[in-house]
Amino acid sequence: MSTEFERKIHETLADAKLQLAIYTATGRLKAKRVETVAPDVLLDYQELRAQAHAIKKHAIENLDHYLEEFERNVEAHGGKVAYCKDGTEVADFVLALAKERGARLIVKSKSMTTEEVDLNERLEHHGLESVETDLGEYILQLAHERPYHIVAPALHMTRYDVADLFARRLHIAREVVIEKQTAIARSVLRQKFLAADIGISGANFLVADSGAVVIVENEGNARLTTSAPRIHIVIAGIEKVIPRAQDLATFLKLLARSATGQPLSVYTSFLSGPRRTGEIDGPEEFHVVLLDNGRTRLLPDRGKRESLYCIRCGACLNACPVYRKIGGHSFPWVYSGPIGAILTPQFMGVAHEPALPFASSLCGACAEVCPVKIDIPKILLELRSEVKKSEAREKQHRLEKLAFRAFAWLMRHPRIYELAGRAAASMAPSEEGGWIRGVPGLMNIPPVRAWLSQRDLPPAPAKSFREMWRRR
Amino acid sequence: MGKRVSLFVTCLVDQLFPKVGMAMAAVLERLGYQLDFPENQTCCGQPAFNSGYRAEARAVARHFLDTFERSECIVVPSGSCTAMVTRHFAELFHKDPAALERVHALEKRIWEFATFLTEVARVEDVGARLDDVVTFHDGCHALRELGIADAPRRLLAQVRGLELREMEPAAECCGFGGTFAVKFAELSGAMARTRMEAILRTGARTVVSLDASCLMQLQGALSRAGASVRTMHLAEVLASR
Structure with a gap:
């Protein structure tokens, strides 16, 4: 185990305030999920899970076919598709486009995929301003921290922490009322939306048969990000593609319930291409960047490629007794919790943190709540075996x-x-x-x-x- | 009656908690079973498997297959060890068709103790009496790998003098996890203490489970905290009269 991993676990366990914050917030999400998937509320929950698993399995096994279909349909609507193999290529793509169009200010909606490739840092390094517009992400950007949780990125911060942060970074009086803090962020961000040249979003689903990009959110910031600036760039992992628009009937019933315990998110946006003649809003340009960043390496292994079925709901984090103790920042990469414990070694290599797949009691709570039925404990066990094979020749x-x-x-x-x-x-x-x-x-x-x-x-x-x- | 049953008591019970094995034997004999203890038995191999040492786990699993080759019915006082055999042996031998056939045959003959009682022996009342307030800890492997939740509760419901109080939150891990308990000791300890608080909130005097390993973790934490709550394996409860 790296001393870094050990130290972060120890520090989190020793911080009573943080322990309470993590336990309470995940407990609340956990309880809300249970309510919205209960048999009397969602009769066919288990069938939906089986269906979601089957659709993802089919999509991942025919990824080339569906990506090409998606690409054709995006282009038919006047959008453009680019394939990038890693973070450098994504940054180069955005930088080149920004330079060509004379763009300086970027607004971003929440996207774990862009966290994966440190997009903000790369863009800022080249003199572009890139502003997170999801409230939690905005807070974290001000604090220079990475997301603590896939769905609730600032889960570890209390409103008092936010009050201190806003006072320090925005040079305003300390404000502890949450509604007022939200209003402060809104007034800053509204100006950014109006002035931005480019909006960057992630995607929850890429629909092959219609060419639509589907985004779910609660704050409305993604809708502004994708419609106010004149250029919209979608950055999505290649595994986000699903075959048919009708498959959304399955996934949309599962995603918000598993994530936040809502029957549906407040906003579900279907974006297909730039503004058309006669339309009153929408971007002039619509680009979809399809990112590999290690995903294709997972494809050959029948068992482990299940990891690519993940729809980033975060339910496994809330259910995990380990995550609820060690929190998000103890994990060695952007993805935390059980899904992070299987994605990180596969994307970054097992040597990135060899102890990670072992940091689990194999209780199976993650697999029990996973809406796409990823057998996380089984994959952890396979990764443990891989770690031991890779270590076999090392003296220690x-x-x-x-x-x-x-x-x-x-x-x-x-x-x-x-x-x-x-x-x-x-x-x-x-x-x-x-x-x-x-x-x-x-x-x-x-x-x-x-x-x-x-x-x-x-x-x-x-x-x-x-x-x-x-x-x- | 006079049906024959082989005991696999698990290495943990054999070495540290022999009373659990004796209690299980007493309950089964009371129900009229003829018991057999294959002396070559040791471990199911789970410690090596969960630690990433598959070749070593496979060697132990093969020994297990040999030891219980002739047993018609095997009963185990552990959900975790049963799950190792029924859920993971097949993974270990997926490239060895001959062994895999033996594994699949074995899967049908091996039973976790509580499920054996309710599904094979088809009893719920084994004539036990225990004047006590207890809470039941669901071992994760029994619950999630084997789907065992009702069987132990139905058995406990028939114990005279016993009151069962459920924990809130239910079905959370005790933090044992085999070598996890020592590789991530501080984390494992924190998980045990969270579970312990749930136990204490019920006001129960005894924690019951299907796994001696979970109970070792919980008793270890309870004892360290100076709590007077004790732990008992379900077999010990059912053997009480």
Whole structure:
């Protein structure tokens, strides 16, 4: 485990205020989801999940076909499609277009895909101003932080934190009333919307058979981002494509319920191309950037490519007892929680943080709530095996490898297993004393020390089961 | 009656909680089963599997297949170890058709203890009595990999003198997770304490579960916190009279 990962986990666990903020916010989202998918509210929830899984499976297995169909339909509506393999290519695309059109100010709606490629930083580096317009993202941009949660990016901040931040960064009086804070952000952002040359959005779905880009949101900022500036650029991962407009009947029933416990988000926008003759609003130019950034590397593996079914609802984060303790910023990349634990090693390589797939009790709460039924624990287990294979030759991992070899040998030799068990038991305090707070001789064994750092140990029984069985 | 049942007590029960195995045996004998304890049994291999050591896990799993080859029906006091066999052995042998056939045959013969009682023995009242207020902790693998939720509650409902109080929130992980408990000790401990608070809120004096591993985690945290709540495996509850 990297010391960075360990340190962030420790710091988050030690911060009582933060612990409460994470636990309360995720608990609220969790409870609301349960309400909106309850059988008396959404009778066919389990069928919808199965359907969503089947549609995603089909789309990912025929990705080339549906991307080309999507591209044809976007172009038929007067839009343009570009393929980018990584963050540099995305930034180059936006920079070139901005230069050609003389654009300086960009407004952005919430997009995890652009977080993935650090788009804001790249654009600002070249002198463009890029402003996040989702309230949570705007707060984070002012704080120079990355999203804490896929759906609720500023989940870890209280209104008092926001009051301090606004006062410091916007040079205004400290304001703790949430409605007033929202009004402050609105007044700043409204000016940006009116002045912006380019709007950049993500996408929730790319519909192949109609060429529509579908965006769901609650604040209306995405609708402004995509319609007020004269140029709209959509930046979306290639896995966002779905075959048919009618598939949305499945996904839209699941997405907002899983994410925030709403039957539908406040706004669902269907965007197909630039403003047409006779239309009164909409951008003059409509570009869709389809990003790979490692996604195609997942395609060959039948099991692991399930990771690409994700619709970024964040339900697995709220359900995860690990996320609810260590929060979003402990995770080593932009995606946090269970989905981050499987996406990060696959997008960035297992060496990025080898301990990440192990930071799970494999409780399965994530798979239980996943609207597209990604078997996250199964993928975590596969990634663990990959990590161990990649570490096999490294010196510092030899001891563990040796220990598991010894374990496997011992478990195939029942007599010696029994002797070893009795030998270990003879070193531990006996049953009479109750549960143990410390074991002098055994404290030097790291797993024993780690266990005892948090919990007591059971005393060793006088006899093992097999001994009792023989003598009964 | 006189039906034969093989016990797989799991390495944890064998080495640390033999009373759980004895209690399970007592309940099964009371129901008229003839018991057999294949002495070659050790572990299902889950510690190696969950730690990413698949070759090592496969070796242990093969030993398990050999040990229980001739057992017609195997009963296990653990949802987690049962799930390892029924849900993950097949993954380990997906490139070995001969072994895979044995695995699929084994999957049909192995039962978690509570489900064995309600679905094979078809009993709910095993004649137990325990004057106590208890809460039930759903082990994650029993609940989510095997779908076991009702069976233990139906069995507990028939125990004379026993009052069951459900935890709020229900069905959350205790934070054990095998080697996770020591690899991420601080995190695992924090998860255990959150679960412990839910237990304490019920006012129950005893926590019951289907897995000795979850109970070891919870008892370890309860004991460290100085709480007087005790833990009992379902088999121990059902053996009480």
